[in-house]
Amino acid sequence: MSDDTTPPLPNPDVLTQPFWEACRERRLQVSACEECNHLFLPPGPCCPRCWSTRQTPRVVSGEGRVYSFALYRRTYHPAIPEPYVVALIELDEGPRLISNVVGCAPEEVRVDMRVRVRFEDVDGFTLPRFEPLTMTGGAS
Ligand SMILES: [Zn+2]
Numbered sequence: 642m643s644d645d646t647t648p649p650l651p652n653p654d655v656l657t658q659p660f661w662e663a664c665r666e667r668r669l670q671v672s673a674c675e676e677c678n679h680l681f682l683p684p685g686p687c688c689p690r691c692w693s694t695r696q697t698p699r700v701v702s703g704e705g706r707v708y709s710f711a712l713y714r715r716t717y718h719p720a721i722p723e724p725y726v727v728a729l730i731e732l733d734e735g736p737r738l739i740s741n742v743v744g745c746a747p748e749e750v751r752v753d754m755r756v757r758v759r760f761e762d763v764d765g766f767t768l769p770r771f772e773p774l775t776m777t778g779g780a781s
Contacts (some may be wrong), residue, residue: 652662
């Protein structure tokens with residue numbers, strides 16, 4: 642059971658448990674297909690490009706860009722007060738994941754903004770969130 646002070650948390654299964662264990666060790670890990678070398682998230686039973694079931698975990702840089710985002714100005718869960726940003730992050734290595742952009746004002750988040758992973762401990766989980774790579778932003 643959860644209460645109002647506990648945010649919704651991941652529910653790992655046999656496929657996603659290694660991802661969350663890597664996060665706990667401050668490593669961002671994706672799945673690498675052994676057949677076609679495609680890198681992907683979320684973890685799954687087979688490569689979404691060639692359907693091979695042969696894959697290995699690969700640690701990535703944790704750097705990427707904001708592919709798209711939404712700025713929430715309404716509180717849907719008491720443990721997650723507005724405003725907050727839910728973003729689709731495209732890692733430099735290719736895979737995309739849904740996360741939050743933190744470490745700056747929500748109004749400062751932009752598409753193509755350079756970000757890097759920042760691991761945050763929340764109620765026994767370590768969540769990969771993203772913060773601006775530079776304070777100044779803009780082209781680099
Ligand atoms: Zn593949």
